[in-house]
Amino acid sequence: MSEYQYLEFLAVDRPLTAREMDHLRGISTRAQITPVSFINEYSWSELKxxxxxxxxxxxxxxxxxxxxxxxxxxxRLPREGIDQKTLKSFCTSPHLEFEKxxxxxxxxxxxxxxxDYDSFGYVDEGPGLMTRIAxxxxxxxxxxxRSLYIGWLRAVTTEETDPDDLEPLVLHGLHKLTVAQQALAEFLEIDIDLLAGVGAGSQADNTSAGDDAVLxxxxxxxxKAEVKGYLRQxxxxxxxxxERALNRRHADWRARASLTQKVRRSVTELWQLAEQAKALRLIEEAKARRQAEVERKRQRDAWLAKLAVDFPRAWKAxxxxxxxxxxxxxxxxxxxxxxxxxxxxKHATLTEFQKEFQKFMTKHSRRRALVQRLVKRGLWRDK
Structure with missing residues (x-):
């Protein structure tokens, strides 16, 4: 199997200058370079x-x-967007790290x-990854x-945490991740039952910005001095x-409030929740299979009934x-x-079928490729 690499960079806060684009072009002549992006694929080399x-x-x-x-x-985040103490609480090398x-x-x-290379199917979806995760x-x-929590969950998934370790923070809303957070969880191959179990034990955020009275x-x-500072900015x-500073201030307050409302869970407790989620998932999957089988049978019966309305036409086909x-x-x-x-x-008799089938075989028995197919399907015994 040949090697394949896909990499993409995105500029958000400011576009690249012409000089910066020239610098990047000097590093790679094949890359797609725009004022806001750098994209390349490699099958025999790598980024220099x-x-x-x-x-x-x-x-x-x-x-x-x-x-x-x-x-x-x-x-890359502006440092006023999040504090170092919070980052440290989630980091588990090598799955989530930060540099100042x-x-x-x-x-x-x-x-x-x-x-688990077989599950690494999204290597063919490289061009769409940035859009989903950015x-x-x-x-x-x-x-x-929650994306930091997902990074910590990667270490839990790979069993690189101790059973008595506690989750970094009590976060609300783990039961309903955003599309980007779901994509990140898939990207990091977070155990699906662990993710569901963690979410099942998470509550909706009662102190969210959506609660106008609390906000x-x-x-x-x-x-007042702090508010005045934001207005001046x-x-x-x-x-x-x-906005970033105010959001961080609000997030810190919510985190402190959550710590007084709910105790952090241990890794052991999270895996217990995962087992419960797995049991529910298996039940739902079995239910879905039964429903699919019922629907398949309904469609099959409808098709057979349609054939029975005009058997001669079906034989002609x-x-x-x-x-x-x-x-x-x-x-x-x-x-x-x-x-x-x-x-x-279902709608007549097998004797009637055999009578018509014999007529069919009398006409087509010399077609060896067809006969082999009929033998394989149990419709005919080759002599």
């Missing part, structure tokens, strides 16, 4: 630079996948080692830490910076397919004969 350097100087989001089982997602830059945090989610950055800037109460308690053209004399037509004739047998069994 450190992706971290690209992130440190040029880009805000990065996705990398390789068909030997490597998957990396990076995000002069004005940013560089966050890295990594699949780590995997031997919104995680904006979610983090708005104080949504208004929180805003009323903000110091907005008037000075730093609205995004003010089988003869016509056989007379075409090629493999595809023989397959169609064989399927039609199986359907006719079942239709006669």
């Amino acid at each position: 630079a450190d992706p971290r350097d690209f992130m440190r100087h040029f880009f805000d989001v990065h996705v990398f996948i390789a068909n030997w089982g490597d998957a990396i997602f990076m995000v 830059l002069p004005e940013h945090w560089l966050l890295t989610w990594s699949l780590g080692e995997t031997e 919104p995680v950055r904006e979610e983090l800037l708005r104080g949504d830490l 208004d109460d929180w805003l009323d308690k903000l110091p 907005m008037l000075g053209g730093q609205g995004a910076k003010a 089988a003869h016509d397919d056989a007379n075409k004399g090629h493999a595809h037509a023989y397959d169609a004739a064989c399927r039609q004969l199986v359907d006719l047998r079942d239709a006669y069994r």
Whole structure:
């Protein structure tokens, strides 16, 4: 199997300058380079630079996948968007790490080692990965830490945590992840039952911005000097910076409030929830299979009833397919004969079917490829 790598970088906060684009072009002559992106695929070589350097100087989001089982997602965030203590609480090397830059945090989610190469199907979906996962950055800037929790869950999935370890923070809304967070969980191959179990034990956020009364109460308690500072930033053209700071302030308050309302769960408890989720999943899957079988039988019965309305027409179709004399037509004739047998069994008699079938074989018994198909389907015994 040949090697395959896909990498993509995205600039969000500012576009690349012409000089920066020229610099990147000097590193790769094949890459697709625009003022906001750098995209390349490799099947025999690799990027002649450190992706971290690209992130440190040029880009805000990065996705990398390789068909030997490597998957990396990076995000560069302004440092006012999240505090170091929070980052440390979630980080579990090598699955979630961070680097302190002069004005940013560089966050890295990594699949780590995997031997389940057969499940690594999304190497063919590289061009769509960035679109699905990139919104995680904006979610983090708005104080949504669930993507960090997903990174920590990768270590739980691979059993690199101790049974008595506690979840980093009590986060609400784990039962209903965003589309980007779901994509990140798939990217990191989080155990589906673990993810469902963690969510089942999570409650809706009773202190969310959607609760106007709670939000208004929180805003009323903000110091006037702090509010004035945010307003000055907005008037000075730093609205995004003010929003990030306020979102972080609100997220910190929600985190403190959650700690007083609910106890953090241990890894052992999370796996117990995963077992419960697995049991429910198996029940639902069995139910879905039964429903699918009922629907399949309904459609099958309707088709057989339709055939029974005009048996001569159905026999003519089988003869016509056989007379075409090629493999595809023989397959169609064989399927039609199986359907006719079942239709006669349900709406007439098998004796009547055998009578017509003998006529069919008298006419087409020299077609060896067709006869072999009929023998294989149990419609005929070759002499």
